[in-house]
Amino acid sequence: MSRAAQPLDPLRWLGVPALLCIAASVVFATPLKVFGLQLPEPVFAMVPAFAWAVIRPSVLAPFVLLAMGVFLDALWGTPLGLWALSLITAYAGVLATRSMMSGQSSVVTWFWYAGVTALAMFAGYCFTVMTAQAAPAGVVIFWQFLWTIILYPFAHRLIDRFEDADVRFR
Amino acid sequence: MAFREGPFGDVKVPLAWTAAVALIIAAIVAFTLLANDRRGTFKTQAYGVTRQAVDTVVAPVGGVLSAPIEWTGSAVNYVTGYFGAISENRRLKRELTEMRQWRDVAVALKDRNERLEAALGLRTEPPIPMATARVVLDSRGPFANSRLADAGSDAGIVVGNPVMSDRGLLGRIVGVSPHISRVLMLTDVASRVPVLIDRTNARAILAGDGAGNPKLDYLRGRDALRQGDRVLTSGDGGVFPRGLPVGVAYKALDGKWRVVLSADASSIDFVRILKFNDFSQLADEKALAPGPVPPMTTEDPRALVDANPVPTTPIQPGAKPKPAATTTPKPKPAAPKPAAAKPAAPKPATTTATPKPKPAEAPAPAKVPY
Numbered sequence: 101m102s103r104a105a106q107p108l109d110p111l112r113w114l115g116v117p118a119l120l121c122i123a124a125s126v127v128f129a130t131p132l133k134v135f136g137l138q139l140p141e142p143v144f145a146m147v148p149a150f151a152w153a154v155i156r157p158s159v160l161a162p163f164v165l166l167a168m169g170v171f172l173d174a175l176w177g178t179p180l181g182l183w184a185l186s187l188i189t190a191y192a193g194v195l196a197t198r199s200m201m202s203g204q205s206s207v208v209t210w211f212w213y214a215g216v217t218a219l220a221m222f223a224g225y226c227f228t229v230m231t232a233q234a235a236p237a238g239v240v241i242f243w244q245f246l247w248t249i250i251l252y253p254f255a256h257r258l259i260d261r262f263e264d265a266d267v268r269f270r
Numbered sequence: 271m272a273f274r275e276g277p278f279g280d281v282k283v284p285l286a287w288t289a290a291v292a293l294i295i296a297a298i299v300a301f302t303l304l305a306n307d308r309r310g311t312f313k314t315q316a317y318g319v320t321r322q323a324v325d326t327v328v329a330p331v332g333g334v335l336s337a338p339i340e341w342t343g344s345a346v347n348y349v350t351g352y353f354g355a356i357s358e359n360r361r362l363k364r365e366l367t368e369m370r371q372w373r374d375v376a377v378a379l380k381d382r383n384e385r386l387e388a389a390l391g392l393r394t395e396p397p398i399p400m401a402t403a404r405v406v407l408d409s410r411g412p413f414a415n416s417r418l419a420d421a422g423s424d425a426g427i428v429v430g431n432p433v434m435s436d437r438g439l440l441g442r443i444v445g446v447s448p449h450i451s452r453v454l455m456l457t458d459v460a461s462r463v464p465v466l467i468d469r470t471n472a473r474a475i476l477a478g479d480g481a482g483n484p485k486l487d488y489l490r491g492r493d494a495l496r497q498g499d500r501v502l503t504s505g506d507g508g509v510f511p512r513g514l515p516v517g518v519a520y521k522a523l524d525g526k527w528r529v530v531l532s533a534d535a536s537s538i539d540f541v542r543i544l545k546f547n548d549f550s551q552l553a554d555e556k557a558l559a560p561g562p563v564p565p566m567t568t569e570d571p572r573a574l575v576d577a578n579p580v581p582t583t584p585i586q587p588g589a590k591p592k593p594a595a596t597t598t599p600k601p602k603p604a605a606p607k608p609a610a611a612k613p614a615a616p617k618p619a620t621t622t623a624t625p626k627p628k629p630a631e632a633p634a635p636a637k638v639p640y
Contacts, residue, residue: 126328130335131408131417131539141411157289162296169300174324176409177416177444177452181304188297195293227304228413232460237481240412 106224113155114164117148129175142247145172146220149187151192151258152211154202165191179231182224190220206256214249222243228260322447329418329450332406340539368403398511399545402426403451412480415455416441419541422449430509432544436530438515439463440504440541455543456484456531465516465529466504470494473504476516476529486519486527495519501529511546 121144128139145168152161169184176183193216202210221241231234351358403421419464421427423446431443433453441461445452454461461478465486478484490493499519505512517529 126331126407127335129409130332130337131405132339138408138410141409157286159285159288159292162289162293162370166296166300168558170303170320171324173329174321176411176414177454177458178414180320181300181302181308182413184300184302184313185297188300190280191291191296195289224413228459231307234459234477236412236480237458237479243353244412250600251468256601266301 103135108262110157110160113258114148114160115173115257116117117151118145118168121145121168125175140247141176141244142182142251143172143217143220143244144251145169145183145187146175146190146213146217146248147255147258149220150194150216151255151262153191154198154255155258155262157195162188162191179227182227182231185227186220186223189223190216193219200266204231209256210249210252212253213255214245217245217248219220240262272282278422279479285432287603293411319451325418325445325447325450325452329406329420332418333404343539353516365466397620399426399546401427401543403541405453405539405541406450407468413459415458415461415478415480416444417453419451419453419539419543420449421543422447422451425543426545427543428545428547430472430547432503432510432514433451433535433544434514434542434544435540436635438517439510440533442509443543456533457482463516464504464506465501466512467495467501467519469496469504470499473506474501474527474569476501483517483520483522483528483530485522486529511544 124144127252128141128144130139145165148161148168149165152158152165155187162176166184169182169187170180172178173180194212195213201209203234204212221244227235345550351499374393400600401421404418405417406420407418409416414596417440419433427443427446429443430448433440433442439456441455441458443451445456455478456463456476457478457480459475459478461484463476464473466473470491470493472487472489472491474489474495476484477487486495486501489599497520501516501519503510503512503514515532517531517533519529561562
């Protein structure tokens with residue numbers, strides 16, 4: 101059996117990125133003001149949500165996303181399940197379109213990532229309207245969307261590192 | 271022994287289908303969590319064990335991370351304070367001269383206010399105890415605006431307590447752990463605060479939408495608001511005490527009235543938590559349970575005649591009312607009469623004596639249980 105056909109080590113391609121995202125989210129939640137401006141609040145968990153689905157379908161990945169989403173909800177104070185469901189929605193969107201988009205250039209993949217991030221934000225918007233009976237301001241959602249799509253190089257790096265590990269899904 | 275080298279090594283699991291099933295299960299679990307979330311309620315147990323556990327673990331991490339930031343800020347303040355000491359001294363002297371005049375005015379007004387309150391027998395609100403806490407984590411996204419403060423139930427903080435900075439209102443407590451509490455900011459999409467306009471006394475609801483400046487909804491009255499009007503808490507509903515400074519109103523580009531929060535201008539390191547018990551915590555639910563309605567009583571003889579249309583002789587002016595007044599329903603009302611104040615209703619026209627205005631008795635200031 102060739103090494104490439106061996107299954108990926110879940111700790112390396114799921115565990116480490118998840119822990120890094122959680123750590124980054126906590127760091128960016130510190131109450132820091134620089135010249136009167138606060139730190140942005142990008143959704144770091146969108147990076148693995150996108151990359152894991154591009155690398156290959158997985159049984160564990162949705163549950164890791166669920167755990168990350170619940171953690172983000174508890175950290176940020178959103179209704180429990182909001183980010184979990186939004187991340188899973190984005191993951192499902194990537195899985196549904198990966199056969200069309202895999203192998204495209206980086207720019208196209210970046211647009212794909214932006215589209216999936218917009219899907220997650222829209223899901224979060226809908227769930228917030230349902231739970232809080234009020235609509236969040238569009239401009240604030242746009243800012244978070246902008247800060248999140250800037251993180252695409254990290255997703256690209258994760259895909260580059262692991263997409264050849266399982267040739268069955270290339 | 272590795273899985274692939276075992277007896278199940280040749281079993282071909284349809285991974286794509288298994289992954290799809292896993293995805294659906296995870297989505298169902300997430301949806302169930304979301305459907306059962308009770309973030310907006312005032313019940314402590316609604317905050318949940320998960321949130322309390324995460325807050326307890328994450329808050330010390332946030333405290334450690336924010337410590338170097340505070341040190342840096344203190345160092346910058348020290349340096350700028352050193353170089354700007356002379357100009358700041360001049361400015362402070364000017365302000366002190368102005369403030370001394372305001373102090374004299376305030377002392378006179380306070381004295382007058384106390385005398386008027388005593389004369390009217392107003393129930394004044396007692397001073398509210400406070401706790402100071404440090405903010406260790408801060409969320410600023412579109413779907414949630416909250417902060418974690420490092421004081422919890424062991425400091426006497428309960429869900430619903432208002433939270434202020436040194437300039438104005440920030441929000442209220444929505445979750446409490448033994449050493450940590452979560453503050454729902456006024457800018458959060460779930461935040462609704464009853465406010466009043468200081469100049470016109472008009473009422474409105476301050477509604478957050480994730481943006482920096484929350485909007486004013488349900489504003490009543492024509493010309494009730496102008497650019498620059500001060501906005502305070504109205505105290506309606508009893509969740510917040512009346513008169514806490516909120517901010518200044520302005521008309522936004524989208525045509526809606528919004529409020530520049532006073533708390534924005536201050537540092538976000540420390541907050542003051544007012545241990546103010548709202549009415550829902552004070553009320554005895556058993557005492558509020560609906561009971562039998564007492565029968566209607568009145569001292570107006572005409573109302574009794576209307577209620578008992580017996581064709582009696584008309585009441586002569588100057589004559590005393592017939593014992594019709596004794597037809598008061600037998601079952602006496604269970605409601606106790608007010609102890610201090612007598613009803614100020616005018617006596618029946620039959621009495622010839624001129625009603626002497628009784629001097630208003632100033633009852634002893636009632637003790638408010640909070």
